[in-house]
Amino acid sequence: MRFPNQRLAQLFSALQNETLPQDELARRFDVSTRTVRTDISALNELLETYGVQLVLNRGAGYQLKIEDAQRYQQLLAQSPAHLRVPRTATERVWYLLTRFLTSAFSLKLEDLADEWFISRATLTSDMAEVREWLNRYHLSIETKPRYGMKLFGSEMAIRTCLTDLLCQIMHQEPEHPLLHIEALESGILSQLQPMLEKTLNSHLIRVSDESELYLRLYLAVAVRRIGEGYPLSDFAAEDMADDVQRAALELMTQLQPRVAKTLSPAETAYLGVNIAARRIEDIDPSAINADDGESLVNYILSYVNHHYNYNLLNDAALRADLLTHVKTMITRVRYQITLPNPLLANIKQHYPMAYDMTLAAVSSWSKYTPWVISESEVGFLVLHIGVGLERHYNVGYQRNPRVLLVCDTGTSTVRMIQAMLLRKYPQLEVTAILSLRDYEERATIDEDFVITTVRISEKSRPVVVMSPFPTDYQLEQIGKLVLVDRTRPYMLEKFFDARHFKVVNQPMTQSELFQTLCAQLQQEGYVDDAFYPSVEEREAIVSTLLGEGIALPHALGLLARRTVVYTVLAPQGIRWGEETAYVIFLLAISKEDYEEAMAIYDLFVTFLRERAMPQLRDCTDFSHFKDVAISCLQRM
Secondary structure (H helix, E strand, O other): OOOOOHHHHHHHHHHHHOOEOHHHHHHHHOOOHHHHHHHHHHHHHHHHHHOEEEEEEOOOEEEEEEOOHHHHHHHHHHOHHHHOOOOOHHHHHHHHHHHHHHOOOOEOHHHHHHHHOOOHHHHHHHHHHHHHHHHOOOOEEEEEOOOEEEEEOOHHHHHHHHHHHHHHHHHHOOOOHHHHHHOOOOOHHHHHHHHHHHHHHHOOOOEOHHHHHHHHHHHHHHHHHHHOOOOOOOOOOOOOOHHHHHHHHHHHHHHHHHHOOOOOHHHHHHHHHHHHHHEOOOOOHHHOOOHHHHHHHHHHHHHHHHHHOOOOOOOHHHHHHHHHHHHHHHHHHHOOOOOOOOOHHHHHHHOHHHHHHHHHHHHHHHOOOOOOOOHHHHHHHHHHHHHHHHHHOOOOOOOOOEEEEEOOOOHHHHHHHHHHHHHHOOOOEEEEEEOHHHHHHOOOOOOOEEEEOOOOOOOOOOEEEOOOOOOHHHHHHHHHHHOOOOHHHHHHHHHOOHHHEEEOOOOOOHHHHHHHHHHHHHHOOOOOOOHHHHHHHHHHHOOOEEEOOEEOOEOOOOOEOOOEEEEEEEEEEEEEOOEEEEEEEEEEOEHHHHHHHHHHHHHHHHHHHOOOHHHHHOOOOHHHHHHHHHHHHHOO
C-alpha cells in the first residue's frame, strides 16, 4: 500500500500508537479539523482491504479498530518503510546517510522521494549536507545516469561513519527507528550490553559509559556488515596491550555464531584498537610508557610558556592528566579513530584563550609528525590546559573597583573604616585616603567612586556618604557600586579606539582585509612584519569565526608590541571560510597584557551570547559602536 501523501502516512503512524481527538490531530499536523476528517475518510478507504479502520469514539477520539488481525499484520510486514518516514530535515539527512552506508545497490533520489512523500528537489538540497558528512570520513558518492548514486570508500570508514551517526542519534532520540529497525538488527543493542560489560570487566578494562555505548554500537554495526558480506581483511595493529587483545578476541568469538561466518584477524585487531582508544588508564603517571605522548605534552607546555607567557611546566597534576589522556589519544590518532566531542562549542566559549593556545601548540607540533589531531581531540586537551591556567594564573582577569576614601577623623578611625570595608568587600582597592582639603584641591578623580564620612562635592565620580559605623543601607549603597562589572567596559575603553575602527562597504576578501589592517598596525608600531603571516597561518588551521557572524582573527602567540583591537564592520559580509563574517575583531595582544587577555576574549563571548551581531553590524561610527557595546555589556 502506498499513501498518496506524507501527512496520511504520519496520521496513520500516530493513530497506531494512541487514541487522539481531532483537535489534537489538527494541532499536530497544523491543519483544520475539517481537513482531519477528510484525511481520516481517505485513510479508511485505503485501509478497508487490510481489515482495519479508524473509528471515532465520542469523548476519546479516533482509534484503530482491527477487524482482521491477519491482514493487518500482513500490511505491517509488507510495507514497514511507509510507516517510518523522516519528518524533519535532520531526520532526512539521518535516513539518507543510513541508506547510503547500508545499501549494496545504487540509490535513486526519485525512488526515495516517492517513498517519503517529498519532492526530489528537497532531497537534492539535503544531499549537500550528506556529502559534507561523508567527506569527513573520506567517503564519496558517485552518480551514474540511469543507475543512480552509490557510496564508495573503505570498509573501516563506512563502519566508523555509521557508528558515529548512530551514536549521535542515540544521544538525541534513543528510541528512534533507525537504531532499532533500519540500521541495526532489532534488539541487538540490549543483547550486546551484558556480553560487552562482562568481557571488559573480566579483563579489568575500564571504559566510560559513553565509550561503552560506542563500542556496543560498533559491534552491532560490525555484525550487520559482516553478515551482509563486508568483512575487514587488511587491517593490523601494532603494540596492542595483551588484555585488550584477549578481550577483543573473546568478543569476536562470541559474535561468530551470530554472523555464521569465519571472522578474520583484521576484525579482532580493529575491535582491539577501538577498545584501546577508549579505555580509561588508571595508572601512576611515572609508569606511563608513551614516547609520543611524553613529547607532545612537553611540546604543548613549552609552547604555551614561550609564546603566551604562561609557565605550566612544573604543574605535576596537569602533566599527569595530560599524559594519561594523550596515551589513548595517540592510539586514536594513529588508527584514525574519531571520538566525538559534544562539548566542543562550550569549551571554545568557556576557555577561548586556552583553546587558541592549545590549537596553536598542537598545530605547530603536527608539522613535525605524521599525525593529524582533530579539533575534537584538541577540545579535550583544552580542558586540561584551561584548568591548569585557572590553578596558577588570574586568567579570569577582573578589574577590581578602585575607591578613594575621604575622611577627616583620626587615624584609628580611618584604619577601622578601611578594615571594615575590605572585610565586607575584599575586592575593593583603596587607592588613597585624603582629607577634605586634599580632596577639594584635586581637579579630577581617577578612581571609580568615592567613599566619604563628610559631605563633599561630586567631581565626575559617584560619591557615597557613610558614618564611621555604617548602617545596612549605607553598606548596600556601597555594594551597588562595588558589584558593577568594570572589567569588560574597562577592556572596551582601554583597547578599542576610533583610529582602529573601520566600516567596509565594498567587496573585500579575507586576505585583503588582513593585509590592510596589519599594514596599518605595523606602520603605527603596534606589530612587526611577522604579525601578518602569523594571522594568515592561524586562520588556515581552523576558522576564527566565533559564531553568529562574529570573527576573531589573531596571530599564533602574543606577537604584538602593544595591545589593540581593530574593529571592522562589514554590513555586506566578508567570506570567512565556508561562512560569512559581519563583525570582525582583529586581536593584537602583547605579552605584557597576557593577564588581561582572557577578559578580552570574554568581551566577545558576551556579544555572542547576547546575539548582538546585527546591532553591532549596523553601527555607522565608533561612537555608535561603543554605545551599542556598552548597552550589551550592561544587560549581562
